[in-house]
Amino acid sequence: MIAKLISFKKPENMQPLNITIDNCKFKNTSLYYTYTAASGDCHNELCKKLYEYNSYEKFLFSLNGFVKAFIEKNYTLSYDQAVNLWGKDTAAAIFAEDDYPFKTQFIVFNNNLMLHNFELNYKIELDAMVIQLKITNDDIIYSKGDKTKCVIVNSIDNKNDIYAYLYGILWDLNLITFDDERFEAYDAYEQWRLEDKTVNLHLERCWEVLKSMGYAQEHEVVSNVSNLYWNYAAQSNGAIIIALLDTTFNKNMLAMDKLKLILNSSEKDIKTKHYFLTDSDNMQYLSDEKGTLGGHWKLKIYGELNCKSANHYIDKGQYIRNRVFFKSESDAISAGYRPCAVCMREKYDLWKKLQK
Structure with a gap:
């Protein structure tokens, strides 16, 4: 872009x-x-x-x-x-x-003396929005698109600009407490961001969840003209990441449950358990194994992972915000889900008959 x-x-x-x-x-x-x-x-x-x-x-x-x-x-x-x-x-x-x-006021970059107090203004057309991207002397810059979409400007390689913004949102939603020592770096982020620090795994995982559910996007942006100041503000590859965050994720109980689960999990579990599964009580848990069945959280339907109907809607992006997985069929049934009428026809017919 x-x-x-x-x-x-x-x-x-x-x-x-x-x-x-x-x-x-x-x-x-x-x-x-x-x-x-x-x-x-x-x-x-x-x-x-x-x-x-x-x-x-x-x-x-x-x-x-x-x-x-x-x-x-x-x-x-x-x-x-x-x-x-x-x-x-x-x-x-x-x-x-x-x-x-x-x-x-002055900085030395790539064998050049430059100003710190400069301001570059760019225009980007993204997701039906025209975004004014401002690259300035401020340490971290955020701008807004429409009322539900936040535009996050990330100019460092480790994506900590994105995670710092996400930290602020999760704090506003009371998912993170002010005295949580795991996130101390983001409380004084302006002076910390340019140091060689590792990424917080919990925030990284939260961001991945929001991306997988269609609430977050990332786009690499490069300048249309060669500019030393753009290169200074950009990542090492010369690009700046523009991330879009749909803030309505807080109205999706499934998304909120996943975020709470991540933030309440140990760092060890975050590193080793890469999958979300739904248990017999319809609660999310982290697992080191993939689910064997998929489901729709709102419609309370479960089916095979290769279901043509489900995958059709997933490809269109209309299913992912309610997508869940089960370790076993018994978990799906106990959680209150019924068989899919497309990929599990016989079990669906039996279920329907029992409803009468």
């Missing part, structure tokens, strides 16, 4: 930020989280980093012709260009920017 560039907003003027703790508590989310968690030596180290970055910017703006050259090169400056303008030693100093625990 191709995203069409609408506009590239650049800062109105180029000047040093001179970052301080007081004036960045709300403008600089990363700094705010770092500062509120800092104390003692940690606080002193943060102040040192602030001083170092301010000195770095002061050095840049003191270079003769820096602002003019940077703007003329479309707000980027390559290492080779810096060498030609100021020599190797100065170029090395320009590209010696450290990793800071807060958001900065």
